[in-house]
Amino acid sequence: MERIFNARDVAIIGVSDRPGNLGRDILRNLMDWGYEGGVYGVNPKGGEALGFPLYKSVSDLPKAVDLAVLIIPAPAVPGVAEECGRKGITRLAIPAGGFEEFGEEGRRIRDELVSVASKYGIRFVGPNCFTVINAHTGLCLPFVPVSTDIPRGGVSIIAQSGGVGLSFLTMLRDENAGFSKFVSMGNKTDLDEVDYLEYMGSDPQTEVICMYLEDVGRGRELLEKARAANKPILAYKANVEPLTTQSARSHTAALANNDEVLDGAFRQAGIIRVRRLKQLAEYAKVFSLPPLSGNRVALVSPTGGMLVLSSDQCARRGFEFPPLSPPLVEDINDHLRAGVVNVSNPVDLGDVHDADSRVYIINRLLEQDYIDGVIAVFTAKLTSDGEVTTGGIYGTRKNILPELGEVMRRRGKPLFLCLVSASEVLAAARRGVDYPVFADPEGTVDAAAMLRDYSMRTRGQKPCVEGR
């Protein structure tokens, strides 16, 4: 696996300089992503592509590269794999479709490929997929342009569908969540989710693993690798409804057809199952927060209605609001403007328009040993100079988000910050800080419950409320 994801050099077989050539898009991705390893192109016609000279055959290559990408039609794949094997290239990435998912002839080609691979000890990604990306080295091998404006970080992706996987990258970018490694598995003819999970599990750059699965072939081994990974694993398992399983063209089944069994197995292995594609990205970033070691939260908002609907959701998720200690209440009262609010938990900040006081109160709440974390729901706007402010009233016109991040780090407890705001305000807020900023109050509470269950599980405690 190391030779795939951390390939020191890569050959693109089937690349040409013709616009529309898919290998050319791969070459472009490597350049855009700043890949510093060796790059070799192969095309029977020779010539060059984007300035790279092209070798006429695999055997002409000056060395046995770590990884070869075969961007050629399916029928040509087994033959080129054979050449690679003879050259000593034993790791392949195969994007082409037209294998077993496409009938009898495709199955024949697959069998031939498998037989070549076994002869030379070749392991391969795909076929029928977007293969791999390593954001840290710039190894970016999909044959469609992949935008580079996503921060590097610790979230890795194992996706059965390449399209879903790349969309997930877009979502990570929207969340300003850092991305590490990506694999689109396709037909999983050789390497499958178990292999990738094992690798990501021991990869030091990977902090959170996100999976999109349509079928699970080796269920027991998957669960073992998940347990061994000892990292947060989020999984979206699709292809579960009768109508879908019937209409989906290829699936190896096994765990696939009994969704409840899968659900229980995932839970036992500590895999967090998500039911909405967007949650994969939203939740991935939650693990950058300090752990939420219990049920006891303070809920904070300057909007009474937000407190009401958020505490509904807190109740559904099993959170408790411990009463605030009298000295703390007194302290908070000193920060109220007109003193017309009776301070309790949930904490109505409607009377606190001073930005520094808002930070101070959240800090004091996180400091209490009877409070495990804070959930805060603000509305946000942009000032004329593009600063994010939590409120439209005089005194709130200061971006308190960086300070809130410091408070959280200092206290070692999570703040789940929700900004109910226009999308461009949310985007600006997320760009400015390295912790998650949530967009809707109910989803914020859901994310808090998810982190609580994970945090408690990793300490050997039983989760309070099973996620829905």
Next chain:
Amino acid sequence: MERIFNARDVAIIGVSDRPGNLGRDILRNLMDWGYEGGVYGVNPKGGEALGFPLYKSVSDLPKAVDLAVLIIPAPAVPGVAEECGRKGITRLAIPAGGFEEFGEEGRRIRDELVSVASKYGIRFVGPNCFTVINAHTGLCLPFVPVSTDIPRGGVSIIAQSGGVGLSFLTMLRDENAGFSKFVSMGNKTDLDEVDYLEYMGSDPQTEVICMYLEDVGRGRELLEKARAANKPILAYKANVEPLTTQSARSHTAALANNDEVLDGAFRQAGIIRVRRLKQLAEYAKVFSLPPLSGNRVALVSPTGGMLVLSSDQCARRGFEFPPLSPPLVEDINDHLRAGVVNVSNPVDLGDVHDADSRVYIINRLLEQDYIDGVIAVFTAKLTSDGEVTTGGIYGTRKNILPELGEVMRRRGKPLFLCLVSASEVLAAARRGVDYPVFADPEGTVDAAAMLRDYSMRTRGQKPCVEGR
């Protein structure tokens, strides 16, 4: 009500030119929103505010205006209401807090206000709220700045919490959904959700009604008005969980405390209940689509994985995928690039990179009498000149959204278009068309199910699957 929401002239009582004066923010809102009715300011000290001359008392006003806004502290409200009554002003908007929600003294003030109101036949909005907005006349009375960059249209809002109500405006703006009227009800001392619902129900400019409720005082009448409205009504009812009802400070209960009873009652009255704040805005716009008169949909995407996970959600929501007629399959096949896809429903457009062909195929699908609507999931990007394209591959680089809108209108059937994309792409897409553009595949299917249930109910058919 007409004199409130369509007030031809309005007096702001308590306005001054001092920065921070809340009446001044109201005046500013009226100017920003282009209110063309008469505006009169009252302040005992006289002078002027933002160029408007100020009368020293209500009795000095040149006429009995349709509506007076009392932006003064609670204890002063009954006395000024008395002055209004004597002047013949019988419609008031009262933002101030400090009434029954704030203890014994507040209750006394409330009783006094109620007694004055009854003496003069005064009806009033509030207290403890942001009062009203009419987007069409520019009557914008909240005492915080309200952004004007939201399109005018048919969505009206009845909100118990002013903060939640204004946040909902932001969400409508994000959806590019047209806004008509807004009321923040506050304590509902006089006018309540039943009164507002009755008015919005018969208001010709209101096409969809969105409600945020924390308690429901006159349940039976509310349900009657809902039925009589004969318009889509979306309702978010908060304050339903034991923890919340306990911590919420004021609620008159009645229907409030038995959420299941409320659920059933809402359903019988045709009120669509939403469970996430964001769904209020997302769903409000769905009613601008043609009705979805049945269960039979075509699902379309160029991404196989999106087809799989979307058809899961379709199955959960009770949709069916009728097989396509042989002539249609043949026709679609003619538009495939390499002919390597077996066309069925769900329709894999992965091989169709030509933008016009994509529009053509969706048009042909909507045309079939055995298909009630189309759900399409694309990824989207912006070209360098800011056009929205559904795909990153050559040939897809054309904004097909306007044409899809025309197709939908021509066929009189809905297209539920989901663009899985970065938020700024989604924003650009929404600005460009007047139909809803959804952000995630599962939510798109949910919205389709919601419209189907509503469409079938209004034809006297039983909904297929009750919403979750």
